[in-house]
Amino acid sequence: xxxxxxxxxxxxxxxxxxxxxxxxxxxxxxxxxxxxxxxxxxxxxxxxxxxxxxxxxxxxxxxxxxxxxxxxxxxxxxxxxxxxxxxxxxxxxxxxxxxxxxxxxxxxxxxxxxxxxxxxxxxxxxxxxxxxxxxxxxxxxxxxxxxxxxxxxxxxxxxxxxxxxxxxxxxxxxxxxxxxxxxxxxxxxxxxxxxxxxxxxxxxxxxxxxxxxxxxxxxxxxxxxxxxxxxxxxxxxxxxxxxxxxxxxxxxxxxxxxxxxxxxxxxxxxxxxxxxxxxxxxxxxxxxxxxxxxxxxxxxxxxxxxxxxxxxxxxxxxxxxxxxxxxxxxxxxxxxxxxxxxxxxxxxxxxxxxxxxxxxxxxxxxxxxxxxxxxxxxxxxxxxxxxxx
Amino acid sequence: xxxxxxxxxxxxxxxxxxxxxxxxxxxxxxxxxxxxxxxxxxxxxxxxxxxxxxxxxxxxxxxxxxxxxxxxxxxxxxxxxxxxxxxxxxxxxxxxxxxxxxxxxxxxxxxxxxxxxxxxxxxxxxxxxxxxxxxxxxxxxxxxxxxxxxxxxxxxxxxxxxxxx
Amino acid sequence: xxxxxxxxxxxxxxxxxxxxxxxxxxxxxxxxxxxxxxxxxxxxxxxxxxxxxxxxxxxxxxxxxxxxxxxxxxxxxxxxxxxxxxxxxxxxxxxxxxxxxxxxxxxxxxxxxxxxxxxxxxxxxxxxxxxxxxxxxxxxxxxxxxxxxxxxxxxxxxxxxxxxxxxxxxxxxxxxxxxxxxxxxxxxxxxxxxxxxxxxxxxxxxxxxxxxxxxxxxxxxxxxxxxxxxxxxxxxxxxxxxxxxxxxxxxxxxxxxxxxxxxxxxxxxxxxxxxxxxxxxxxxxxxxxxxxxxxxxxxxxxxxxxxxxxxxxxxxxxxxxxxxxxxxxxxxxxxxxxxxxxxxxxxxxxxxxxxxxxxxxxxxxxxxxxxxxxxxxxxxxxxxxxxxxxxxxxxxxxxxxxxxxxxxxxxxxxxxxxxxxxxxxxxxxxxxxx
Numbered sequence: 001x002x003x004x005x006x007x008x009x010x011x012x013x014x015x016x017x018x019x020x021x022x023x024x025x026x027x028x029x030x031x032x033x034x035x036x037x038x039x040x041x042x043x044x045x046x047x048x049x050x051x052x053x054x055x056x057x058x059x060x061x062x063x064x065x066x067x068x069x070x071x072x073x074x075x076x077x078x079x080x081x082x083x084x085x086x087x088x089x090x091x092x093x094x095x096x097x098x099x100x101x102x103x104x105x106x107x108x109x110x111x112x113x114x115x116x117x118x119x120x121x122x123x124x125x126x127x128x129x130x131x132x133x134x135x136x137x138x139x140x141x142x143x144x145x146x147x148x149x150x151x152x153x154x155x156x157x158x159x160x161x162x163x164x165x166x167x168x169x170x171x172x173x174x175x176x177x178x179x180x181x182x183x184x185x186x187x188x189x190x191x192x193x194x195x196x197x198x199x200x201x202x203x204x205x206x207x208x209x210x211x212x213x214x215x216x217x218x219x220x221x222x223x224x225x226x227x228x229x230x231x232x233x234x235x236x237x238x239x240x241x242x243x244x245x246x247x248x249x250x251x252x253x254x255x256x257x258x259x260x261x262x263x264x265x266x267x268x269x270x271x272x273x274x275x276x277x278x279x280x281x282x283x284x285x286x287x288x289x290x291x292x293x294x295x296x297x298x299x300x301x302x303x304x305x306x307x308x309x310x311x312x313x314x315x316x317x318x319x320x321x322x323x324x325x326x327x328x329x330x331x332x333x334x335x336x337x338x339x340x341x342x343x344x345x346x347x348x349x350x351x352x353x354x355x356x357x358x359x360x361x362x363x364x365x366x367x368x369x370x371x372x373x374x375x376x377x378x379x380x381x382x383x384x385x386x387x388x389x
Numbered sequence: 390x391x392x393x394x395x396x397x398x399x400x401x402x403x404x405x406x407x408x409x410x411x412x413x414x415x416x417x418x419x420x421x422x423x424x425x426x427x428x429x430x431x432x433x434x435x436x437x438x439x440x441x442x443x444x445x446x447x448x449x450x451x452x453x454x455x456x457x458x459x460x461x462x463x464x465x466x467x468x469x470x471x472x473x474x475x476x477x478x479x480x481x482x483x484x485x486x487x488x489x490x491x492x493x494x495x496x497x498x499x500x501x502x503x504x505x506x507x508x509x510x511x512x513x514x515x516x517x518x519x520x521x522x523x524x525x526x527x528x529x530x531x532x533x534x535x536x537x538x539x540x541x542x543x544x545x546x547x548x549x550x551x552x553x554x
Numbered sequence: 555x556x557x558x559x560x561x562x563x564x565x566x567x568x569x570x571x572x573x574x575x576x577x578x579x580x581x582x583x584x585x586x587x588x589x590x591x592x593x594x595x596x597x598x599x600x601x602x603x604x605x606x607x608x609x610x611x612x613x614x615x616x617x618x619x620x621x622x623x624x625x626x627x628x629x630x631x632x633x634x635x636x637x638x639x640x641x642x643x644x645x646x647x648x649x650x651x652x653x654x655x656x657x658x659x660x661x662x663x664x665x666x667x668x669x670x671x672x673x674x675x676x677x678x679x680x681x682x683x684x685x686x687x688x689x690x691x692x693x694x695x696x697x698x699x700x701x702x703x704x705x706x707x708x709x710x711x712x713x714x715x716x717x718x719x720x721x722x723x724x725x726x727x728x729x730x731x732x733x734x735x736x737x738x739x740x741x742x743x744x745x746x747x748x749x750x751x752x753x754x755x756x757x758x759x760x761x762x763x764x765x766x767x768x769x770x771x772x773x774x775x776x777x778x779x780x781x782x783x784x785x786x787x788x789x790x791x792x793x794x795x796x797x798x799x800x801x802x803x804x805x806x807x808x809x810x811x812x813x814x815x816x817x818x819x820x821x822x823x824x825x826x827x828x829x830x831x832x833x834x835x836x837x838x839x840x841x842x843x844x845x846x847x848x849x850x851x852x853x854x855x856x857x858x859x860x861x862x863x864x865x866x867x868x869x870x871x872x873x874x875x876x877x878x879x880x881x882x883x884x885x886x887x888x889x890x891x892x893x894x895x896x897x898x899x900x901x902x903x904x905x906x907x908x909x910x911x912x913x914x915x916x917x918x919x920x921x922x923x924x925x926x927x928x929x930x931x932x933x934x935x936x937x938x939x940x941x942x943x944x945x946x947x948x949x950x951x952x953x954x955x956x957x958x959x960x961x962x963x964x965x966x967x968x969x970x971x972x973x974x975x976x977x978x979x980x981x982x983x984x985x986x987x988x
Contacts, residue, residue: 033765077464078464083497084499145836145838145944145945146943146944147668147835148403148664148941151670155412155670162544165423165424169439169440169441169442170496175497183437183502185437185438207405210398210401211399215395215396215943217945219395220946220947220950221944221947307436369947369949370769371839371947371948372947403938403941403942404667406666409669410669411665413669413670
C-alpha cells in the first residue's frame, strides 16, 4: 500500500488530456484521472488516481486549495477578535470549532465559565453536530446516486438551523462561543421548541433507515468496501466516526470529558464491521445519541444564572501554553495555543480530524474499484476547507 | 428474500412521502418570522438579548464617538469607519459617528458587544442588496432608520409532516 | 435608504394599444408577402388527389379551408396518409408529446417525493412552461467541440440516437391498423434496432477524446449488452404464447386475459432490463455524476445535449409502449366512448360537423385512450425507482444481468411452454382467440 506523496507524478501527467496507448508497458496501461476541484465528486480538494481498468493502483491527494492562513491570522488579533474568522473553516459546524478554542483560552487565562453558560455551550455544540452530520449524510447520498437522500437531510437541517437562529442570532455564522462562556442567553420558548423539533427528527431518522440504510442496493455498494481494520485505524491516526466504525469505542466526550459532559449519561456508539457501511451508519447512531444528550441537557440546565464570565476588554493571561480537544462532527479538534503574556496569542496550532482522516485515503483507495471511489472518499468524513485551514 | 423486503420497505417509505406536505419556504412571497427585535443589550438585566443579527441601528442620542466599535472591528473585518456628521450633540463633542460598509461586515456583532453606551444594536433587516458597492456603505443617517420587516411564516410540525407556512 | 432594486414599470393603455396595432401590422405583412405566396407555390406543385370527383386545385383547397363542410373529408384523407402516420400519430409527434409530458411530470413527481416543489416559476401554473424554457436555453447555447474530437461522429451520433429511438416507435401499434410499419417480424426488428444503442454510445464516447467519456462509454457498452439477453428471452415467452412476432397480432391475441397474468416473472425481467437499457437510476452508471462527471455525455453542450435527452425520453416511451403491447394487452379496455358525440340519429350538417361525425371512430378513440393510459402508468412506474434507489455498481449489475435475470426468464419460458403444450394456448387452445 503506497502512501508516499510524490509530486513528480503531477507534473508528468498534467498535460495528459487524452489516451496515449502507444506500447503495452506497465506504465502505459494505467490511466491517470484527476478527481480535481472541478468534479462533482470531490469538493474543494484534488486527488489524482491511476486506474488499471477498473481498479485503482495509486492515489495521490493534493490538498491546499482553500488554505487561508488561519493559524497565522490568529497572531494578529486578540483572543476575542479571533472568533469570527476561526469559525469559518467549518462554518456549518462552527460551534464546535470555537468551543475548543474557548476552552484552550480559558485554560490559559484562568477564566471560570458559569454553569448555565456551560450547559448552553453544550446544547449549541450538540445542535451543530446534528447540522453537520445531516449535511454530510446528504452529500453521501448524492455521491451514491441517491437524490432523495440528498433532499431529505438538507430539508431536515432546517429544523436545527431554525433553533440555532433563535439561540445565537444567525443561521450559520454563529460566533456564539467566546472565551468565558456564550454571548447571550436562551430566549423564552427555546426549550419547548427544541424538544418538539427533536421528537419530529427522531421519526425522520426511521425514514432514513427505511429508504437508505436498509436499501439492498446501498448495502451491496457499501458492505465489505474499504475495510479499515482496528490496528490500521489506530496506526494511521484516524479519529471521530471513522475510528468508531472500526471497532474502537473512543469518544472524547467520554475519554476526556470537558465542561458538563461528565454529568451526562450516554453511550459511545460504535460498530464492528469496519467497512464503508459502518462508517455511514455510525453518524446516524451518533445523531440518535445526540438527541438523547440534548434532552438530558435541557432537563438539567439551571434555570437562571450568568452565561458569561466578566472579562476585561482585552483579556490576557500569563505566558504559557494550553491544549484542549473537543469531539466535533469529524473527530478530534484540538487547539494548542502558546501565549506570551500579551492580548494576542503567540502561536495557535489547530489540529483537525479531517487532515488525519485524509491519511487513510491512499491506504483505502489502492486496490478498490473506481466505482467505490466517492463512497470511500466521503465516508472518511473529510471536509476540505477544514483540512486546509 | 430479505432484499425484496428491503425494496418493498423503501418503496413504501418513498410513496408515503407523496402525501406528506412539502417543506419548501417559498421565499419572496413568504418570509420567515424571526424571533425578537434584533440583537440588543439589555442594560437593566446587564445581558444580551438573542435576536437576528443583520443591519445595525445607531441611536444618535447615545453615540459619543468613542470609536470603540471601530477598534473592535479593526481586527475582524475593518468595516466600521468614523465619519464626521453635521449634527451637534452635547455628548458627541467631535461629531463623529460610525459608518458601516456592509460589503465587508461579517455580522458577528462584536461591535455591539464593544459599545459601552448601548448606542449600536443590530436589527433583523436582512434584505440589503444593492447595485453598486458604494450603495452598501451605510452612513450614520441611514443607520438610524428603524427597519420594517414583516415575516410571518414559521416552521409548523403536525402529523402530516413539517411545513413552512 | 439604499436603492431598493428595480423600478416598477407602469401600465399605460396607450402603449398597449400601440403595441397591439404594431403586432397586427407585422403579422399582416408577413402573411401577405410571405406565407400566402409560399402556400400557393407548394400547392401548385404538389400532386393533389381528386376529392369528390374534382381535382384539388390550390384555389379549391383554400376555399375548402374556409368552408367547414368540405374540410373534414380532406382532414380524414390526410389522416390516413403515410406522412401523417410517421410524423404526427402514432409516430414522432405523439412520442414527442409523451416525452415532453414525461419530463415535466418526472420533475414534479420526484420533487413531491423529496418534499420540495419542482419547477415553479416558468409559466403561471406551477411551472408548466419549464420545458419550453429549457428548450430555448439549449438552442441558444454554444456547442463546444473538444479539440482532437472526431467531428463527423461527434455530430452524427446524437442524430443517430434520436433516429434509432424514433425507429423503435414506428413499430408500435397504438390501435388496430394505426401503426407506422406493420411488419411480420415486428418484435425482432425492435430488438435489432435496440442493438444499435450500445454502438452509438461507444462511438460517441470514443469520438469525445477524453477520459471520463471513455470510461462512461465502456460502462454503457457493458450494461446494455448484458441486459439485451434477458430482454430477448423474456419477450420470447410472449412469442411462445401468442405464436407470432407481429406486434399487432400479439396485442390482439390478449383479448380474454392479458399475458401479465401468465408471465409475471417475464414482465418483471422485461421491466428491469428496460430500466437498464434506458440508463435510468438505479442503472445510470454510464452517466454516474459523482464518479465520472457525466459519463459519455460529458462533452455535450447545447443542442447536442438536447437531442440526446429527447432521444432518451422517446426511448422511454418506446420501451414502455413495448411493455404495454407485450404484457398488458396493448389497447384492450372497456368501451367507454359513446357511438356518436352528441345526439344520435340523423342530424343537420352543422351538428354533424360540430360533433366530428365523419372522422370520429369510437373504437379507435377508445383504443388510443386505453393505450395512452397504460403507457403513462408504466412510465410512472419506471420513474419511481429514481426516488428510491442509489446507483448500482458495475460488478453487481453484470452479476444480476448475466446470472439472475437469465435464470428467471428461463423459468417463465418453461411455464409458457407448459401452457402451450397443455392446450391452454397455441393452435386449438382453450384461450386462443379466433
